[in-house]
Amino acid sequence: MTAPVDVSLIVIVVVITALVFDFTNGFHDTANAMATSIATGALRPKVAVLIAGVLNVVGAFLSVEVARTISSGLVDEARISPVVIFAGLIGAIIWNLLTWLLGLPSSSSHALFGGLIGATVVAAGLGAVHFGAVLSKVILPAIVSPVLAGIIALTATYLAYRTTARADSGTVTKGFKAGQIGSASMVALAHGTSDAQKTMGIITLTLITAGVLSPDSGPPFWVILSAGLAIGLGTYLGGWRIIRTLGKRVSEIETPQGFAAEASTTAVILTSSHLGLALSTTQVATGAIFGAGSGRRLAAVRWSVARQMVVAWILTLPAAAAVGAVAAWVASAGTVGIVLVAVVAIALAAGIYAVSRRRPVTADNVNDVGDDAAVAHEPAVPAR
Amino acid sequence: MTIDWASLGLVSVVSLAAGVAVVVLVSFALVGLSARVRPRPGGAEDGAPTLSAGAGTAIAAVCLAAVVAIVGFGLYVIVS
Numbered sequence: 001m002t003a004p005v006d007v008s009l010i011v012i013v014v015v016i017t018a019l020v021f022d023f024t025n026g027f028h029d030t031a032n033a034m035a036t037s038i039a040t041g042a043l044r045p046k047v048a049v050l051i052a053g054v055l056n057v058v059g060a061f062l063s064v065e066v067a068r069t070i071s072s073g074l075v076d077e078a079r080i081s082p083v084v085i086f087a088g089l090i091g092a093i094i095w096n097l098l099t100w101l102l103g104l105p106s107s108s109s110h111a112l113f114g115g116l117i118g119a120t121v122v123a124a125g126l127g128a129v130h131f132g133a134v135l136s137k138v139i140l141p142a143i144v145s146p147v148l149a150g151i152i153a154l155t156a157t158y159l160a161y162r163t164t165a166r167a168d169s170g171t172v173t174k175g176f177k178a179g180q181i182g183s184a185s186m187v188a189l190a191h192g193t194s195d196a197q198k199t200m201g202i203i204t205l206t207l208i209t210a211g212v213l214s215p216d217s218g219p220p221f222w223v224i225l226s227a228g229l230a231i232g233l234g235t236y237l238g239g240w241r242i243i244r245t246l247g248k249r250v251s252e253i254e255t256p257q258g259f260a261a262e263a264s265t266t267a268v269i270l271t272s273s274h275l276g277l278a279l280s281t282t283q284v285a286t287g288a289i290f291g292a293g294s295g296r297r298l299a300a301v302r303w304s305v306a307r308q309m310v311v312a313w314i315l316t317l318p319a320a321a322a323v324g325a326v327a328a329w330v331a332s333a334g335t336v337g338i339v340l341v342a343v344v345a346i347a348l349a350a351g352i353y354a355v356s357r358r359r360p361v362t363a364d365n366v367n368d369v370g371d372d373a374a375v376a377h378e379p380a381v382p383a384r
Numbered sequence: 385m386t387i388d389w390a391s392l393g394l395v396s397v398v399s400l401a402a403g404v405a406v407v408v409l410v411s412f413a414l415v416g417l418s419a420r421v422r423p424r425p426g427g428a429e430d431g432a433p434t435l436s437a438g439a440g441t442a443i444a445a446v447c448l449a450a451v452v453a454i455v456g457f458g459l460y461v462i463v464s
Contacts, residue, residue: 062462136388144392152400156407163411168418175414183406186458193462260407266458267403271395274461277388 010082011210013338015203017089019230022199024096025108026056026234029195031242032105032265032285033187036258036292038366039247042180045238045363051181052188053236059192060200060228063273074133075116079124082206083331083338084116087123089202090345091115091324095316097352103241103249103361104312107280109198111320113138116202118321119328137277142313145279146287149268153288156260157295164256176255183262190269191281192231199227240361246286248369251293251301261285261292283313406454409447416444 033055034048043051092108092115099106113134120128164172200219207213213220219227247253253261265281265288272279286309293301327345331337419440435443 059462063464141392144396148396148399152403155400156404159404159408160411163408164414164418167415168421171418171421172414175410175417179410182455186455189459189462256407256411259410260403263406264399264403267399267406268395270458270461271399271402274464275391275395277391277395 008082008210010086010338011206011212013342014082014086014089014206017086017093017342018199018202018206019226021089021093021096021108021112021202022196022227022230023234024093024100025112025195025199026053026231027237027239028096028100028105028108028234028242029191029281030235030238031246032281033184033191033262034238035243035246035285036253036261036289037180037184038243039253040177040180040255040258042177042255042258043184045240045243045366048184049236049238049363051185052191053232055185055188056192056196056235057228057232059189059194060196060224060231062189063193063197074113074130074137075120076124076128076130079128080120080209081123082209084119084123084328085202085206085209086338087119087328087331087341088112088116088324090327090341091118091320091322094323094345094348095320097349099312099316100239100241101352101356102312103245104309105242105246105282105286106309106312106316107142107282108195109280109282110138110142110313110316112198112202114317114320115324115327117317118324121321122325122328123332138317141272141277141279142283145268145272146283146290149264149284149287150291150294152267153257153261153264153291154295155291156264157257157292160256160260161296173255176259179259180255180262183259183266186266187262187269187281187285188235190266190273191235192228194269194273194279195281196224196227196231199231200224203227238363240363240366241356244361244366244369245305246289248367249302249305250286250289253289253293254296257292257296260295261288264288264291402454402458406451409451409454413444413447413451416440416442416447 030049030052033052034043037043038045038048089112092111095106095111095114096108117129117134160176200223203223204213204217204219208215208217251257265285268284268288269279269281290301290306327341331341333340416435417440419435420437
């Protein structure tokens with residue numbers, strides 16, 4: 001594993017930034033796999049994030065299907081430089097941190113795409129963005145996938161309650177708890193295969209742009225390893241704010257619902273990933289949790305929380321694009337500009353972290369939503 | 385601009401079938417396993433026609449085997 005000697009400083013900076021993004025992607029998305037398992041008590045919080053972290057690393061090694069699609073689809077690779085990729089990543093990281101602070105499960109993939117598109121437009125003009133590909137590969141699946149996952153989870157939840165209505169309740173609860181451990185693990189594994197690959201795609205794209213790799217080559221081993229470890233570590237640290245939102249604020253999730261949500265998420269992610277569609281795990285998982293919440297009783301879902309999420313989802317791509325565009329504009333001034341962007345980004349990240357410490361959400365208080373405004377104002381219907 | 389409606393449709397149908405199938409199979413398995421627990425006398429289930437413990441266990445085993453097969457295929461899909 002020797003780095004080629006002609007790798008310039010900017011390429012190294014981009015690789016590091018990409019791994020930082022991968023890390024934020026991990027802790028932003030722990031909730032996708034584990035929120036409902038933690039909420040129902042199927043897994044203790046610390047155990048849940050450990051399992052999710054390990055399976056994300058494992059998942060990163062299992063497939064390289066998506067990595068090729070992303071690095072050769074959305075933007076014209078011949079017309080963007082490592083500086084553009086760096087600026088795009090900065091946009092994605094800042095938006096990920098901001099939405100984490102607010103506890104909103106926005107899509108890390110959309111933040112990444114948004115950042116890249118914004119930076120590309122500034123550096124190479126509108127013509128370097130393949131808007132057709134953006135629409136068909138990113139925006140359309142983003143609209144379809146949460147609705148699809150929601151419908152599957154709703155159907156599955158309804159049938160699960162109908163089927164087990166007269167069965168022994170102790171057996172049912174224990175059974176679905178055991179099932180949740182399996183289904184949550186599958187989501188974490190699928191997340192590793194789909195999201196770690198996005199970072200691999202970006203790093204590979206950079207290396208191709210810098211001429212280190214030949215066009216159309218796959219990610220080298222060290223890229224797969226570091227991307228897997230970064231996302232696994234991020235996942236292990238756990239984005240407790242988002243876990244609380246998805247596990248407790250959306251609805252009062254019971255074990256059959258948690259199992260149905262996770263099974264639906266896994267089914268959608270795996271089938272789409274197999275066909276090379278880059279779906280947002282976050283949007284699929286969120287859609288499934290809303291579907292599972294509605295499957296027991298429509299009124300059991302807090303739609304005010306849903307509205308916040310939809311706003312965040314719509315804003316994600318343009319907001320990350322705006323940050324990416326500004327970063328690209330500053331970074332185009334050369335080394336000084338790149339250093340300036342990096343310093344400002346680090347300062348912003350530190351500031352967001354400092355604000356988060358005022359009301360920290362941790363493994364110990366993640367299920368405690370007594371002081372939450374949305375929960376207080378829109379109480380979910382009590383269990384049957 | 386081309387939208388791959390065929391892929392999107394395939395994803396919808398396959399994931400709907402797989403997701404619902406897994407949950408329903410597990411539900412049936414749990415109904416089967418419930419037969420091993422004696423219904424409470426005077427409870428909602430008392431006097432209702434129930435499965436024998438053996439039949440319930442057999443149904444649960446068949447359902448869970450089907451779930452394992454689907455999950456196994458899911459893992460195969462990730463790896464391939």
